[in-house]
Amino acid sequence: MIHLVLVEPEIPQNTGNIARTCALTGAKLHLVRPLGFSLEEKQLKRAGLDYWDKVDLEVHDSIDAFLALYGEKNLYLITTKASTSLYEHAFQEEVFFLFGKETAGLSQELHEAYPENRLRIPMMQREGLRSLNLSNAAAVVLYEALRQRKFQGNFIISEK
Numbered sequence: 001m002i003h004l005v006l007v008e009p010e011i012p013q014n015t016g017n018i019a020r021t022c023a024l025t026g027a028k029l030h031l032v033r034p035l036g037f038s039l040e041e042k043q044l045k046r047a048g049l050d051y052w053d054k055v056d057l058e059v060h061d062s063i064d065a066f067l068a069l070y071g072e073k074n075l076y077l078i079t080t081k082a083s084t085s086l087y088e089h090a091f092q093e094e095v096f097f098l099f100g101k102e103t104a105g106l107s108q109e110l111h112e113a114y115p116e117n118r119l120r121i122p123m124m125q126r127e128g129l130r131s132l133n134l135s136n137a138a139a140v141v142l143y144e145a146l147r148q149r150k151f152q153g154n155f156i157i158s159e160k
Contacts, residue, residue, distance in 0.1 A: 001094050002027040002145050003070075004138050007063055007110075008101040010036030012043040017135035023051035026153060027142055032060045036101070063110070070096055075117055077106055078141055080131050082118035089119060091145040102134050 004027055009015045015031065022029040037043070039059075045052065060066040075096045078086070100106035111118065121132060121140050131137065151157060 002091075002142060003030055003094070003096040004028070004142060005030040005032065005066065005075075005096055005098045006134075006138075007032045007066075007098055007106060008034055008036070009099075009134070010102050011134070012037040012041045013046075014102065014134040016043065016046065018138045019055045019057070020051045021135070021139050021142060022056070023054040025142060025146060026056075028056040028058065030058050030060060030066065030096075032063050032066050063107070075114055077110060077114055077118045078121065078137060079106055079111070079118050080120055080123075081105070081111065082120040084119055085122050086119045086141060086144055087122070091148050095145060097138070097141050097145075099134060099138060 002025075004018060004022060006015060006018065006029070009031065015035075015037070019029055021027070031039075060069075073096055074093055075098060076089075077098050079100070098106060098110065100110075119141075121137055123132065132140065146155075
């Protein structure tokens, strides 16, 4: 299984878009509090459209609560601070991809706890530009893991 973990997400539309992507791919979505919005917020519901009942969702009260359950699993921090590319790693086992909040990324404590498990999405270096939008980054990472697994499952690859 592939897990997308949003640590303290702030923008409901991003989370809604990621929820929709998870519903359509079978990935599990984890939300780690505090959240910058209510799970009942209109923008969140609108972004996820009518897919929310299809999302495998788990909400955690804190990063410590999440790590107590999953800290020994294959955790990968997706960060611009990594030197290793996402494309230099194989994801055949159960994986958890952690994404930080939109304004600050993941905490220094997480970086220190998992220094060998930090991955980046390759991007051009352009002045004043920092990173992809959270929902776009999550989709890039998720689909790379699915591609490596040759889209096992009930994926429609082609209508031919």
